[in-house]
Amino acid sequence: MIEFDPNVVCECGKVHKTDLENCVVKSGAIKDIPLFVKKYNCKKAYIIGDINTYPIAGDKIAAILAEAGIPSAHHIFPDRRLEPDEKAVGSLLMAYDASCDIIIAIGSGVINDISKILAHRTGHPYIIVASAAYMDGYASATSSMALAGVKVTVKAKAPEVIIGDLDILSGAPVHMAKAGLGDMLAKYIAICEWRISNLINGEYYCEHVAQYTRESLKACVDRAPGLLTRDPDSMDALFTGLINCGKSMDYAGVSRPAAGVEHYFSHIWDMRGLEFGTPTSSHGVQCALGTLYTIKAYDALKKVVPNKQKALDYAANFDFEDWGRQLTEFVGKGAEAMIALEAKEHKYDVEKHKKRIDVIIDKWDDILKIIDEELPTLSEFEAILDSFEAPKSLSEVGMDDSNLGMVLKSTKDIRDKYILSRLLWDLGIIDEFCDEVFGK
Ligand SMILES: [Zn+2]
Numbered sequence: 001m002i003e004f005d006p007n008v009v010c011e012c013g014k015v016h017k018t019d020l021e022n023c024v025v026k027s028g029a030i031k032d033i034p035l036f037v038k039k040y041n042c043k044k045a046y047i048i049g050d051i052n053t054y055p056i057a058g059d060k061i062a063a064i065l066a067e068a069g070i071p072s073a074h075h076i077f078p079d080r081r082l083e084p085d086e087k088a089v090g091s092l093l094m095a096y097d098a099s100c101d102i103i104i105a106i107g108s109g110v111i112n113d114i115s116k117i118l119a120h121r122t123g124h125p126y127i128i129v130a131s132a133a134y135m136d137g138y139a140s141a142t143s144s145m146a147l148a149g150v151k152v153t154v155k156a157k158a159p160e161v162i163i164g165d166l167d168i169l170s171g172a173p174v175h176m177a178k179a180g181l182g183d184m185l186a187k188y189i190a191i192c193e194w195r196i197s198n199l200i201n202g203e204y205y206c207e208h209v210a211q212y213t214r215e216s217l218k219a220c221v222d223r224a225p226g227l228l229t230r231d232p233d234s235m236d237a238l239f240t241g242l243i244n245c246g247k248s249m250d251y252a253g254v255s256r257p258a259a260g261v262e263h264y265f266s267h268i269w270d271m272r273g274l275e276f277g278t279p280t281s282s283h284g285v286q287c288a289l290g291t292l293y294t295i296k297a298y299d300a301l302k303k304v305v306p307n308k309q310k311a312l313d314y315a316a317n318f319d320f321e322d323w324g325r326q327l328t329e330f331v332g333k334g335a336e337a338m339i340a341l342e343a344k345e346h347k348y349d350v351e352k353h354k355k356r357i358d359v360i361i362d363k364w365d366d367i368l369k370i371i372d373e374e375l376p377t378l379s380e381f382e383a384i385l386d387s388f389e390a391p392k393s394l395s396e397v398g399m400d401d402s403n404l405g406m407v408l409k410s411t412k413d414i415r416d417k418y419i420l421s422r423l424l425w426d427l428g429i430i431d432e433f434c435d436e437v438f439g440k
């Protein structure tokens with residue numbers, strides 16, 4: 001496994017650093033918590049969980065702390081399904097015991113997102129005790145939240161300490177680890193699109209960080225079947241892989257190593273869920289399915305022969321206002337911010353497009369080579385999904401699969417990130433392509 005020295009400048013020109021100071025992955029890891037409370041010179045801990053996560057380790061952690069002479073207070077969210085919104089953050093702030101000076105959260109997605117906002121606002125050190133190997137965001141300094149019913153990213157605080165206690169992780173429901181592996185599988189697309197954007201736009205890219213991510217992914221995929229029996233070695237590989245991908249983002253300074261268009265599929269499904277109440281699934285399950293559909297689309301892209309005139313005509317005739325209306329109809333209120341982004345990005349600017357399409361046509365063979373090198377074939381990927389009994393269609397998880405073409409088209413407006421849907425737009429084929437691959 002590649003190691004990054006924070007004192008050495010990499011070939012890519014960057015010094016690769018991570019903010020993550022401590023990560024303990026082992027059986028009985030929660031017993032180390034008092035060491036960290038003392039390391040940060042803290043006197044009293046505030047333990048946060050919900051009715052699902054607190055019983056897993058809350059009392060145990062309080063007892064371990066008490067034994068080390070460290071008092072604690074706690075908050076247990078009573079919600080059966082806790083939403084990451086202003087109500088949750090507000091109720092936590094109101095319950096918070098201000099005599100505490102270190103925050104310890106037990107959870108994965110939502111509890112972590114909410115608790116790191118409290119840690120950020122109070123400025124206290126933050127320890128996350130993972131309740132499951134569920135996603136790669138444990139170490140991130142932002143929280144994925146809903147504000148006034150719209151999906152937003154909120155500035156928060158990266159944890160000082162991540163605790164991956166294998167006894168806890170192996171005891172978590174299998175579906176949570178399956179979701180965690182789903183978030184890992186997204187890295188196939190992430191690395192592929194990072195290289196494609198590097199080729200087309202000259203975007204920053206580091207092969208060492210990419211390779212670190214690939215190796216972490218491979219270790220997880222090799223041990224995927226063991227997740228079904230909650231084998232501790234498989235959990236170890238998965239949790240370590242998820243943490244490594246968090247570090248990859250720190251090393252690169254961008255989310256490129258960990259997320260590509262498949263994450264935007266998930267994002268659009270979440271936005272529609274918030275706006276219209278359409279069914280959604282967990283982040284990891286949505287990422288795995290997003291990866292499956294993306295691989296299907298890249299497979300179809302290999303048969304495309306780029307046509308410069310067609311691409312230029314499409315860009316010249318593109319009606320951004322009309323597209324904005326379609327987007328608003330499809331994703332609701334969240335479309336407003338997506339439409340506003342264009343004023344900063346100018347991704348539909350015809351002059352910029354002209355330059356890109358020349359590069360795309362010139363480097364088409366290299367683009368196809370990257371796709372071949374980075375992505376499993378559709379049948380290989382389906383075999384990976386089968387190896388840990390993951391769903392292979394949206395309908396299996398109760399979601400709507402009738403509008404995948406529109407989902408893919410909408411992904412190009414989420415962030416300033418060059419992904420498959422941007423490439424399809426540049427080629428001037430996005431409408432017909434989405435119809436052909438995903439049906440009208
Ligand atoms: Zn580098």
Ligand SMILES: [Zn+2]
Binds near residue numbers: 183186
């Ligand atoms: Zn993710």
